Amino acid sequence: MSVTLTTRQVGDVTVIDAKGRITLGEGSSDFRDSIKSLVAKGQKNILVNLANITYIDSSGIGEMVSGFTTVANAGGKLKLLSLTKRIQDLLQITKLYTVFEVYDDEAAGLASFQS
Amino acid sequence: MSAGNHSPKPVAELVLESSLESVDVAENHAIAAAERAGMPEEDVFRFGYAVREAMVNAVVHGNRYSSNKTVGFRILVFPGQIEVRIQDQGDGFDTKGVADPLAEENLLSQSGRGLALIRAFVDELLVAPADGGGTTAVLRKFVRAGTESPPQVSEE
Secondary structure (H helix, E strand, O other): OOEEEEEEEEOOEEEEEEEEEEOOOHHHHHHHHHHHHHHHOOOOEEEEEEEEEEEEOHHHHHHHHHHHHHHHHOOOEEEEEOOOHHHHHHHHHOOHHHOOOEEOOHHHHHHHOOO | OOOOOOOOOOOEEEEEEOOHHHHHHHHHHHHHHHHHOOOOHHHHHHHHHHHHHHHHHHHHHHOOOOOOOEEEEEEEEEOOEEEEEEEOOOOOOOHHHOOOOOOHHHOOOOOOOHHHHHHHHOOEEEEEEOOOOOEEEEEEEEOOOOOOOOOOOOOO
8 A cells, every 4th residue: 555645724734644655656756746736835834644654665754854845945844743653763763853843742733833 | 793604595585677566575575584583573674674675775776677687685594683685786886975864964865864774774784796796785684582673773
């Protein structure tokens, strides 16, 4: 199974509920296209919910970083929500915990865009 | 650490096409071998992850998806450790030429994290020129029954 990306709007924050695998090929390109589409529509506050991501490879990690940069360059912020233990490990190994804002609680993640 | 001079019969020895389907095939073989060897669940995941990344390197960066090139894939199971050998037919690869993805200035790079993740998830990684051209990557992981090995995170 590749990735399924469902977006919902909560106030001025777009939440992307991601499910499945983000790997080289279809999964990572879907993620990239989704972020670019949101930015093109003027959505600048993006919270990516990774609770149901079962696997992400280095290509998928790269697309998350690219998405972070794309949103930042548009004057917005991309933040992460509900990381699994394995994704936490991957972000720790790659030192990306120092790049991404990460939240365990959706309400806290949403509120962070107001500060 | 060397696995010794007396190599067992490979539990898998394949010549794979330069495709992403081959990446899946290799990962599945590695996971199955690790499970049969009694590796703890999280170590199985890490070993499979490392093999997948090494196969992507061979298919994408080594052979560049060429239909004229193949990837040699072999799994050996020794007492207490598993070894995977992946050989591409690319132009060769020097790990010294890879920018450090953990350096502050490279954290926002889109690519370049594969080798760091492989190193974190196996006990030994050797990358060397292959006989006749291309690159050989050898990944070794110990089988620590009942105890999961922590990922090897840089302290820098």
